[in-house]
Amino acid sequence: MDKTFNAEEAEPRIYAKWEDEGCFAAGANKSRDDAFCIVIPPPNVTGSLHIGHALNNTLQDILVRWKRMQGFDTLWQPGTDHAGIATQMVVERELAETQQPSRAAMGREKFVERVWEQKEKSEGTILGQLKRLGCSCDWSRNEFTMSPNLSAAVLKVFVDLYNQGLIYKDKRLVNWDPKFETAISDLEVENIETDGHMWHFKYPLAGGATYEYVEKDEGGDVTLLETRDYISIATTRPETMLGDGAVAVHPSDERYAPIVGQLCEIPVGPKEHRRLIPIITDDYPDPDFGSGAVKITGAHDFNDNGVAQRGNIPCYRLMDTKGAMRADGGPYVDEAAKAQAIIDGAEMTANEIDAINIVPDDLRGLDRYEARKRVIDQITAEGLAVMVPADHPEVAWMKGTAPEWNALGRAKITPLEDGTDGPAVLPMVESKKIMQPFGDRSKVVIEPMLTDQWFVDAKTLAQPALEAVRNGTTKFAPQNWEKTYFNWLEDIQPWCISRQLWWGHQVPVWYGPDLITDDDASTNADRIEWDFKQPVPFCATSFKEAAADARRYYSGYFGNAQPKIFLAEDQTSAEAEHRGVRGIALYRDPDVLDTWFSSALWPFSTLGWPDKTPELDRYYKTDVLVTGFDIIFFWVARMMMQGIHFMDGEVPFHTVYINSIVVDGKGQKMSKSKGNVLDPLELIDQYGADATRYALASQEVQGRRTLRMSNQSVEGGRNFGTKLWNAARFAEMNEAYSAHGESVPEATATVNKWILGETARATAEVTRALDEYRFNEAATACYDHVWKVFCDWYVEFAKPLLGGEDEALKTETRACMAWALDQCLILLHPIMPFVTEELWGTLAQRQNPLMHATWPEFGAIADADADAEMGWVIKLIEGIRSVRAEMNVPAGAKIDLVLTGAGDTVSARLDRNRALIERLARLETSAVADAAPEGSVTIVLGDCSANLPLAGVIDVTAEKARLSKALAKAEKEAGGIEKKLGNQGFLEKAPEEVIEEQRDRLSAAQSEAARLNAALERLAAM
């Protein structure tokens, strides 16, 4: 055997062997009837896996390997996610970077083909990475969210929910991403605090009306009284003023009571076509904020939309899909002018009619931010900005510090009455931190937009999902995440599932025309009128079915003739198809579904649903979901909703284990832009998969949010592997190997009895830790047992025995060591599968690979006497070593040991373990005597003293100091315990065993102190 494990060579070889032998297949190594199933959180096919994936998959693999060894019918279901928007973004970026035709230039079909190429490439990378990591997924079942089977499941779910009324189309305000030109869900919006401004503008009252504006302080005294011909509003988004439908004030706000119900003018655009909007009351405005009056822009603000809904205020969409002001000007808003124009016909030119559309000519096509500047400029130039003194504390706008577009001096500055120079009054612009919504992928500011979208009635689906966690059917580990889950589900909003993208599952809805017939139409198809203003939806899992539905629907219009149903590419071609054809053209909804819609089905779609497959029957519900907290809402909650709904109320998993987020050595979130990402493949290349896995597992603490990952921790993992490797090397050199059965060997020597017990203890500990998903504890238990117990002590103890004369003892020790080592390999295998498998195969010829070995369950094989005896031996050796080091006894020098105060037990212990003790403590002789030899150094060990005659080397002063220190410690301890035992309250209230323990400790401390005192006295006599 080499001195170290060659991970680079061995790991791929071992993995290939496992794979070739079908070790990962569902049910492999099954020895019991119950199943254990984990579905992988499918990685996005956007690129490669990061260290967070490495953690997530290591934890899953640990559980899966462990359960498989326990004999469960185990399946780890692998797969990847098409990740709609993210993948489309990756491909679009790549097209741009390589100067290839853009998405639009390619067209939908070509582009989607191109994304499939990306999928193939990325999937290959990802699966390769998972294999390098050692993941024991059943690759024969590898899935993809857009595979034919899973797509069928998606369509069925959509159609079923549609038919149940749980999916519907609605015109609602949604989060619109102007970069990707699609709607996104609430969850895909990140609210980030940014520097913003709030402008204060005057909306003049219609017809020059005036009112007395009165402000009062808390005591009711008037602090301001003036006649106003306007209402002052504050806004952070002046460009949306054009879409205002009203100005709202709080019903209790006395300042504006006189003008509620009146009209005011939006001060933007050509004066002759400015819109008048009503001043209304609503509970939404906060009288203490701003001016207390809020402009209501129902189509571009969620709060305003609420007000608009309540007050029946019109909503005007101002922008196009890119967030630019509508080039078409939008709808007519001046109904009177429009009517006049129609009546007048030729009296008004097309341009003139155009001029009264909602977006004025000079703003059309402008980006929303450019439009904002123009609007501000226009209002300010007109003198309708609220002006304040330049030294007003709330005015942050100052020369040289304002945003560039505001610093151009566009504001009309009214000179001060005292005649001083300079801008004494300024437009009121408050600098303000505002929460701005950004697209989580696009990183651009999200625009609330009024559009037609598909929604899932999440509220209905959420109720059973809530109940399942409330009643413990599904549990979170750690449990505190349940609160997060509840908070979100309890206040869940309709889920917008349609995306205006190309990569994804296309909405299974086909639209037909809205037919209007007159009396004769049923016999004369030529007289049917149609349009697509209100298209008729046909929701079905295929065009064929949709066409059948359509045929039924439209047949009434065609008399006895069955209308022919055509599939058109889009609405435009559908309209074209109709001309001159005796039939109906349908076109499919071009939108695709939110990627999480298909991910939500993952636990059952991957098992074959909607077919009733044996796998579905066998493995659903699955057992544990291992995932990060960042997708509890996106994914976990939605799997719960869909799983319960479609699987007869059965939850998708009984446990959700929330793993940590991996951060760098400084605690910073890893990101490509920071350049602090740890590539799992690089770590594996450098240190091996086992080392990487160990580092991750040993630092995964349940309930902790972050896991700091560094090369140093992986080094530790590698060192541990090497340690194990060398222990095995020692065993091999000493022929302490053989393919034993699984039965525990017979032991007669205390040291062998002891290691059997230690092994059983470690096994129980690792099993318990894994049962509780305490990965760090499992890893640490393995580490301590392998390194500190097996290597540091047992191997050392075994050396004199294996090199001794007693053949029977030799044989027994070999057997025990071989067995104990095998158990180490078994225990460690889930965490470090490669090195353990390699050793398993190297040490002996075996029928099964280690990964199919049986996870042991030992009864009471620990021997209390052996434990006590070896504990004593270890303490003795440590004590001697410690003294030797302190007394500077040369390492090579062999000294003598004389035990005093030893009873039969201690004498017997010494006799039984003399070889080990003498060797490890480097003793010449060891014996029991009545009195300590002259000039001895004394170590107190409970009831007896270990005396080392070091007359030649002893430094009396140093030894006195050492003993005094030990004495002080013992006396301090004794004192503390005495105090405790003298406390009446303690004696009365503490449990008996605790009191007993304290008494034992006291007597031990007292006896130790006595022996130390005796040793000091002897020393004083020298």
Add this chain to the structure above:
RNA sequence: GGGCGGUUAGCUCAGCUGGUAGAGCGCUUCGUUUACACCGAAGAUGUCGGGGGUUCGAAUCCCUCACCGCCCACCA
């Protein structure tokens, strides 16, 4: 504004249901004795964030404050 984590040895962190403060790394001193220098032996280092409380007893339970971090939230 609400919620959730964290604050323990120089560094990174364990410490589960209250009962003798631990590990890894780093540091110091030894050391090549039939596995291992990716090693072995021996060491040093802690008012367990501050303040209160409950208790016979608190790193651990409760309250409160401070700081760091995350998540959710509609103040124009």
